[in-house]
Amino acid sequence: MKIILSGSLGNIGKPLANKLVAAGHDVTVISSNADKKEAIEKIGAKAAIGSVSDVAFLTDTFIGADAIFAMTPPNLGGKNVVSNTVAAGEAFAKAIQTANIKRVVMLSSIGADLPGGTGPIAGLHHIEAVYNKLESAAVTFLRAGFFYTNLYNDVPMIKGAGIMGANYPVGIKMPLVHPEDIATAVAEELLKEATGKNIRYIISDVRTPGEIAKAVGLAIDKTDLPWVEFTDEQSLQGMIQAGLPEEIAGLYTEMGSGLRSGKITEDFIKGNFSIDGKIKLEDFAKEFAEKF
Missing domain, CATH: 3.40.50.720 (NAD(P)-binding Rossmann-like Domain)
Structure with missing residues (x-):
């Protein structure tokens, strides 16, 4: 072809x-x-x-x-x-x-x-x-789903503040993909x-932010790595301070709000669609550790 x-x-x-x-x-x-x-x-x-x-x-x-x-x-x-x-x-x-x-x-x-x-x-x-x-x-x-590779954006936060986080809570279900x-x-x-x-x-896996922080923490020898939920304003200002253009930071903040409310993931979760991907969170955590 x-x-x-x-x-x-x-x-x-x-x-x-x-x-x-x-x-x-x-x-x-x-x-x-x-x-x-x-x-x-x-x-x-x-x-x-x-x-x-x-x-x-x-x-x-x-x-x-x-x-x-x-x-x-x-x-x-x-x-x-x-x-x-x-x-x-x-x-x-x-x-x-x-x-x-x-x-x-x-x-x-x-x-x-x-x-x-x-x-x-x-x-x-x-x-x-x-x-x-x-x-x-x-x-x-x-x-x-949410790309595993987006988690590399958290490296400065992990190294600088010892946390992972975004403007959505520790316990929501997140469809992830490699x-x-x-x-x-x-x-x-x-x-x-x-x-x-x-x-x-x-989708490769469906996990919570808390599970993401735990898997990443174990892989990088930071077993107490927490997930911290930010407000929308904290998220927006943090991204702007990190160098993102204000418009893009605003869009990502809005996306985080949509994840927090559950509306972004609702169609997948309620539709009972299959999880076709093979690379699970723990597999990616090993890749993350190699680049950390």
């Missing part, structure tokens, strides 16, 4: 490209960074260098492809993040329609069933709506026959 992957060689793109190339598929990887061209070609894929907001570039790249993995970059542009993300999704959709692509897998998120109150996830809700209007393409909306489990699920979906529009959740 001829398969186009967006997301460059990131935490999802690299293992996904390796899987598909190893299976003998003709793989093209989209990257906005020309410096990635050599690395992409080194793994046996073709490089397409350009912007995911450029309809003409995407259309030219997509023509003749059997399947597309569509992933819009997080925090696109630094300002007007949600609208920029939606615009990129609309560019993908126009290119998919023009190039007459029949199979699409879109990386979405838990909480994408909601139109707002979810921080940056809101952009994915609107992109799902755009892709739902694609007439000729079978689309799988792959709704991922990027490599996402890559496996994307590969499965790209290669299977499908019709219509379908939702699949990809």
Whole structure:
């Protein structure tokens, strides 16, 4: 199959490209960074260098492809993040329609069933709506959990204050996912026959923040590492002080509030969806310790 992957060689793109190339598929990887061209070609894929907001570039790249993995970059542009993300999704959709692509897998998120109150996830809700209007393409909306790798953002807090924390409490249920489990699920979906529009959740584990702090603490020899719940204002100001742009800090604070209320996770938890990922929290904690 001829398969186009967006997301460059990131935490999802690299293992996904390796899987598909190893299976003998003709793989093209989209990257906005020309410096990635050599690395992409080194793994046996073709490089397409350009912007995911450029309809003409995407259309030219997509023509003749059997399947597309569509992933819009997080925090696109630094300002007007949600609208920029939606615009990129609309560019993908126009290119998919023009190039007459029949199979699409879109990386979405838990909480994408909601139109707002979810921080940056809101952009994915609107992109799902755009892709739902694609007439000729079978689309799988792959709704991922909270990335384990986001926990690396807590390293300065652990080293500086001896805590982990966010603006949601110690006991909520959090669907978690490893990027490599996402890559496996994307590969499965790209290669299977499908019709219509379908939702699949990809989750590796469901744990509480308290369990996250315990597992990480054990892995890094800080067995008393606590999870501390912050107020929304404390969370917002902490992220701004750490150097995040105010808009992005505000979106992440809103997402944390959505996790605290349970609305972001409600569709997955109440829907009794399967946990398909293989990499559990304790497995990731070992990876965390190696990079700590």
